[in-house]
Amino acid sequence: MPDGSIDPKVDYIAQLSDESGVKWPTIAIANADAVEVQRLLCDKLSQFSSDDVDFVVFGSLARREWTSGSDVDWTMLVDGQANADHRKTAREINRTLGEVKFHGTKLKPPGTEATFGNMAFSHEIVHRIGGQADTNSNTTQRILFLMEATALREPGDEFGPFERIVRQILNRYLVSDSNFHSQNDIESRIPRFLLNDIVRYWRTLCVDFAYKDWEQGGKKWALRNIKLRTSRKLLFVSGLLTVFSCFQNESLQRHDDENSYMLKLQEHLMNFVHSTPLNIFIWTMQQLELDKQCQEFVNDYEKFLLLMDDKAIRNHLSELSEENVYDDEKFIDCQKISHSLQKTLTEICFRIKSPLSEFTFGYGLF
Amino acid sequence: MDKRKIGFSTGSIALDDVSRGLDIVAQGQTKAVELSALREEELDPLLGSLPQLEDRLDSFDYISFHAPSNLNEISEADLVSKLQQVADRDWAIVIHPNLIHDFSLWQKLGRAVCIENMDKRKKIGRTATQLKQFFEKLPDATFCFDIGHARQVDPTMQEAESFLQLFQDRLRQVHMSYVNSQSRHERLNFESILAYQRVAPWINESVPIILETPVEKCNIDAEISSAEKVFNECSLMLQY
Numbered sequence: 001m002p003d004g005s006i007d008p009k010v011d012y013i014a015q016l017s018d019e020s021g022v023k024w025p026t027i028a029i030a031n032a033d034a035v036e037v038q039r040l041l042c043d044k045l046s047q048f049s050s051d052d053v054d055f056v057v058f059g060s061l062a063r064r065e066w067t068s069g070s071d072v073d074w075t076m077l078v079d080g081q082a083n084a085d086h087r088k089t090a091r092e093i094n095r096t097l098g099e100v101k102f103h104g105t106k107l108k109p110p111g112t113e114a115t116f117g118n119m120a121f122s123h124e125i126v127h128r129i130g131g132q133a134d135t136n137s138n139t140t141q142r143i144l145f146l147m148e149a150t151a152l153r154e155p156g157d158e159f160g161p162f163e164r165i166v167r168q169i170l171n172r173y174l175v176s177d178s179n180f181h182s183q184n185d186i187e188s189r190i191p192r193f194l195l196n197d198i199v200r201y202w203r204t205l206c207v208d209f210a211y212k213d214w215e216q217g218g219k220k221w222a223l224r225n226i227k228l229r230t231s232r233k234l235l236f237v238s239g240l241l242t243v244f245s246c247f248q249n250e251s252l253q254r255h256d257d258e259n260s261y262m263l264k265l266q267e268h269l270m271n272f273v274h275s276t277p278l279n280i281f282i283w284t285m286q287q288l289e290l291d292k293q294c295q296e297f298v299n300d301y302e303k304f305l306l307l308m309d310d311k312a313i314r315n316h317l318s319e320l321s322e323e324n325v326y327d328d329e330k331f332i333d334c335q336k337i338s339h340s341l342q343k344t345l346t347e348i349c350f351r352i353k354s355p356l357s358e359f360t361f362g363y364g365l366f
Numbered sequence: 367m368d369k370r371k372i373g374f375s376t377g378s379i380a381l382d383d384v385s386r387g388l389d390i391v392a393q394g395q396t397k398a399v400e401l402s403a404l405r406e407e408e409l410d411p412l413l414g415s416l417p418q419l420e421d422r423l424d425s426f427d428y429i430s431f432h433a434p435s436n437l438n439e440i441s442e443a444d445l446v447s448k449l450q451q452v453a454d455r456d457w458a459i460v461i462h463p464n465l466i467h468d469f470s471l472w473q474k475l476g477r478a479v480c481i482e483n484m485d486k487r488k489k490i491g492r493t494a495t496q497l498k499q500f501f502e503k504l505p506d507a508t509f510c511f512d513i514g515h516a517r518q519v520d521p522t523m524q525e526a527e528s529f530l531q532l533f534q535d536r537l538r539q540v541h542m543s544y545v546n547s548q549s550r551h552e553r554l555n556f557e558s559i560l561a562y563q564r565v566a567p568w569i570n571e572s573v574p575i576i577l578e579t580p581v582e583k584c585n586i587d588a589e590i591s592s593a594e595k596v597f598n599e600c601s602l603m604l605q606y
Contacts (some may be wrong), residue, residue: 051486052547080547159493164486164520170523259564263527272526 001356002245002287005267008274011176013298020295026309027065034066039103040073042152044100047092052080054151054162055093062150063276064221064233067309068280072097072110073278075141077151079161081110088346090119115140129176129197136204145202146273147239156258170269173197174262181258182196188252190363191243191265198239205232215323221300222320223332228303229338235359237345238277240364241284242269247359288354303337371428371574372593375585377402378543379549379579388422393498394586398428400460400539406434412447428574429579430458430480430510430539446471454479458538460510463491463511469503480538483529485515485549492519494528501536508538511569513562514545514578517519522566530568540569542593543578553579554592562596569597 008011015028038061058073060066074097076090094117100107110116115137125142128134146169151162166242166264173194174180180189211229212223245268248251252268254261272280285294307313313330325331349360373396377388384401391399392465401419405407424430430453437445444467450458458480466472474477481500484491491497492515501507511533516526530537543551546556554577580587 090518156496157489159496159525167520167522167524171524192475260527260567263522263524263564266522266524267528 001245001287002196002249002284004249004251005245006275006283007270008271008279010279012279012286015284016286016294016298020291022295022299024298027298027304030060030066030309031064032304033102034061037061037072037107038064038150038152038250040100040102041097041107042154043082044096045093045152046154048076048089049151049153049160050080050095051077052161053086053089054149054153054160056120056145056149056162058144058149061229061341062148062230063235063278065276065278065305066269068188069108069314070107070339071116073110075116075118075120077120077122077165078160079165086119099279099287101199114119124170126172129169129172130311136208139201141202143239145169146243146279147235163305166273167266168268169317170194170266170273171262174265180265181272183234186253186255188246188249188254189265190246190359191269192265192363194269195240195243195363198236198243202232202236202239205236216356217258218316221322222328222334223314223317224316225325226304226331226334226338229335230273230301230341233341234277234281234301235344238272238280240360241280242272243363244284244356244359247355257293284356288348288356290352290354291346293348293352297341300340300344304334304341307334324327370571370597371398372396372458372577372579372590373398373400373426373428373574374579374581375400375541376404377432378580379583379586382411384406384415385419390482390583390586391573392422392425394590394591397426397587398430398539398576399423399426399431399435400430400576402432403434404435406437409434409440409445409448413451416451416564419574422431428539430574430576431453432536433462433465435462435465442466443469443471446475449475449544458510463486463497463500464488466500466504468569473502473506476506477508479504480510481507482510482512482541483515483535484512485545493525494532497529498532501533506537508531509536510539510541511537511579512541512545513565514541514543514551514556514558517558517561518547519543520548520579521561523561527568531567534568536572537573539574539576541578542575542596551578551579551580553585553589554596559595567596571578571597601602 001080049055054077056075056077060069060073060211062071076093078086124138128138144168151160151161173191177191177193179192209224218268280293281297290308318328320328320331350357372390376384379390380387401412403412433449449459453475459475459478461479461480462484463481481497483497486492509551513526516529517523519525534539544553544555546552575593575594579589
């Protein structure tokens with residue numbers, strides 16, 4: 001049912017705010033700050049980029065949801081000849097990054113899981129989809145390249161290794177998907193291989209939540225729990241909606257030969273890669289004319305970001321032990337926000353009869 | 367069977383020796399040739415030799431001229447002035463976009479200006495969006511589609527299709543070779559033929575193909591056969 005494609009240059013959040021008269025100041029500031037931090041990092045780190053190497057950021061910085069507690073999740077993406085000096089470059093990026101300040105405070109390095117703050121190699125990301133060699137880290141990087149990542153390059157010089165690799169990842173999902181071969185009707189197709197990997201990633205995130213709890217003895221349980229229920233869930237939803245954008249989409253009907261059709265679909269999906277989860281959500285809701293649910297969701301997300309931007313609350317949640325969370329007022333506040341978000345998602349995906357519920361029933365689980 | 371004109375760049379088979387390049391090309395079944403003055407110092411000797419080459423050029427249906435890719439000694443205005451005699455012959459002048467600064471100069475050459483898309487090393491001219499700005503300022507200019515550069519920039523060929531979609535009406539010739547990760551031109555191989563087949567339907571049969579592959583005289587016909595596979599063996603692609 002969605003028609004056409006999202007325009008990655010459009011700020012649908014600001015557009016919705018203008019049209020509805022509702023302000024979401026925390027989201028607006030988080031967006032502006034993220035753009036500013038990206039520019040700052042680009043200035044400092046563009047010296048490390050080339051036509052073979054890109055500095056790629058993930059997380060709240062890439063989603064343009066920067067708050068005072070955000071860290072810089074990054075990777076040095078290599079798509080070129082093997083070179084032992086790449087290790088030295090990665091170390092130098094780490095050192096340089098450690099000196100960058102925003103609003104007078106040094107930027108925080110990535111967490112301890114070693115998925116970020118390191119090198120990533122294009123061959124593994126493109127070729128190892130599924131199978132024994134597709135490690136947790138490889139899956140994470142690949143899916144995040146599609147859903148919440150951006151390469152920091154000078155304006156006008158955006159086309160580098162990141163752009164090249166993301167197109168190849170999408171190409172893999174399409175070319176290796178039997179759904180796109182040997183079908184004679186003109187209806188647009190669902191990229192099921194991509195959908196399965198997005199769903200797998202979401203379930204991996206949920207399983208790893210329990211794993212981290214086990215490994216780290218409950219450290220930061222409350223904060224990780226709230227993020228999983230909100231920003232991580234929105235990330236998954238945006239992946240789901242990206243796939244949904246192909247569902248009965250008239251502009252993606254197959255009138256061309258197989259190759260042209262796949263390139264058209266790839267171009268369509270690239271628009272989603274270049275957008276952000278919240279923009280994807282709003283664009284889809286507008287397509288479905290679910291304005292009320294859209295506003296409710298953004299209202300809740302505004303509340304969530306406001307809490308995340310409060311250092312005292314964030315620190316409190318970081319220290320809160322799992323045993324005490326359900327007696328904790330702040331945690332309960334966060335939990336209420338996440339329940340409200342889930343209520344909206346349940347409505348739009350299952351309760352309200354629409355192409356999205358049809359899609360969710362048809363493809364969401366089986 | 368495809369009846370397109372497939373020829374060679376003299377630079378790829380004989381470097382700066384255009385006369386020798388012509389001799390080699392003329393031995394094959396080629397009807398197209400690109401005279402190459404890729405290095406600045408090759409420009410004046412090639413321009414000076416054109417009257418003597420005329421008889422030998424008569425056998426070609428399509429002739430283009432590759433202007434230098436870098437300027438150190440001569441100015442942009444001097445280059446355009448020197449190239450006027452090529453434009454007067456109605457040949458395509460293949461030019462890299464990074465050399466174009468003063469658009470008013472190049473406007474004088476009209477449709478002879480044939481702008482080429484670049485490899486991944488260049489900051490400009492790598493993508494269709496970047497090249498569009500040049501055509502907006504040079505509306506009469508034509509397009510030299512370097513399919514090897516386009517594949518190196520985006521191996522999925524999405525960017526190649528964008529070039530061909532956007533500049534279909536301007537497409538004057540195609541440069542073809544396998545461009546490796548170090549941006550060197552190599553002979554066509556399985557990988558490049560497979561990729562080029564994806565966008566082959568976009569390239570009209572009337573558009574000449576200029577091979578930029580470094581081949582020995584004995585391999586000229588084999589290389590042309592490889593290029594023909596791009597257009598004649600689309601079944602290869604479907605198997606993969």
